[in-house]
Amino acid sequence: MKTTQAAVVGCGAIHTLHVEAIQSSPASQLRAIVDIDPVKGQALAERYGCDYYADYREMLSDSEIEVVHVCTPHAAHKAIIIAALAAGKHVFTEKPVALNPGEVKEIKHTLANTAARLGVCYQNRLNPSSQKIKTLLENHRYGKVLSIKAMLTWSRSHDYYTHSPWRGNWASEGGSLLINQAIHTLDLMQWFAGGVTSLKGVVESSFLGAATEAEDTAIANMELANGARGIFYATNCNTTDSALLLEIHCEKGLLQLHHNDLWFISGEDKELLISDEAPNAAQKCYWGNSHQQAINNFYHSINNADNHNYVDIHQAEISLRMVEAIYRSSITRNWTDI
Structure with missing residues (x-):
């Protein structure tokens, strides 16, 4: 089985769900994390057993990395996504994909000139x-x-x-x-x-x-x-x-x-159709439980050209x-x- 090497940019609260999804799949491996805080970043890199970068642009020079996860504050999304796509990396980003529709237009222009894919995390x-x-x-x-x-x-x-x-x-x-x-x-x-x-x-x-x-x-x-x-x-x-x-x-x-x-x-009748699993203690109640599936779907799609099962x-x-x-x-x- 092919193992896809991944990097996670931004180590705020949401990044842990991405790291867990990458590490729990035999098809992916966490190769690097990126964060502007060197103390935090180095400590997390040691915990995860991966490389640490303070600058995402330096990370993009690693030819082994195929997928970049964007977990930064919103304003940084556009620049990181465009740089990663231009470097030939697939990108899976937290929402929103950009600050506004104008930035989306810029990302689309880069995306049209690369074979890389861009997925957005609408896990719900x-x-x-x-x-x-x-x-x-x-x-x-x-x-x-x-x-x-x-x-x-x-x-x-x-x-x-x-x-x-x-x-x-x-x-x-x-x-x-x-x-x-x-x-x-x-x-x-x-x-x-x-x-x-x-x-x-x-x-x-x-x-x-x-x-x-x-x-x-x-x-x-x-x-x-x-x-x-x-x-x-x-x-x-x-x-x-x-x-x-x-x-x-x-x-x-x-x-x-x-x-x-x-x-x-319907009228006085009430039928339970299905129940969602409640988020576990490690997750906030409003995140839901579907990050893992969303990330797995994206990885499956990038390894199967005819599959587009992602947002x-x-x-x-x-x-x-x-x-x-x-x-x-x-x-x-x-x-x-x-």
Whole structure:
């Protein structure tokens, strides 16, 4: 079996899921990590038994490395992705793929001139409940979809932003709540509906106004590609991380995802369709359990030319455009096309 050599750039909280996925597969091996903090980086390299680099550009000169995982703050994504692709490396990046659609255009230009692949981590598409919903809707099991409603009420403290100053800033994060926490939910809504055509939204800064220059709360109504309405609400101002509430109203009843359980509700009848496995103690509840599968799928795809079982830049761009459209609509107070 061919063993693919990998490097992970950025050693914040999310990087551990990437390292675990690489190390747990016989098809991949962690060759290097990259972090600008030499003390932290050296210590982690010793723990993982791999090389350490302070500069990702130096790492890219290693011809043995085939895949680069990007786990840095958002503002660094574009430069690292473009450099890695130009060096002939495949790239698997955390969301968002870039700060805005303009940066996506630059990445696409580089991608078009290389044989390397770029995958984006929208792992929640792979949750058992998400897969079940997608299949049911594609098979029209419950008739026409009338609306999709999503409510995300999580908790972020002032310390969350002050301890990581890149968070909540337009220049370094590209926004706040929408582009970081809520982008997964926006992606699921449009994925279930086959896309989104237009939306009207509002962003506000309230309880976290002193900690972030961007939004802590957002609402949006959407015209979805399947003709359904989209109703979206998200906030980081809750006092706890509540489970995502997702409801899909169909002609024959209601699909409801809450607390990792997917139900079908019709009148007084309520049927449990599937349950997601709760995240283990090493993972945050809102990450889900599907990083491993998303990474495995990408590695399988790069080793099988006809396989494209991963979220590419064209799919990843949709939710980023939704984020940008909500920001724009909040200013103009008008419907915005996607």
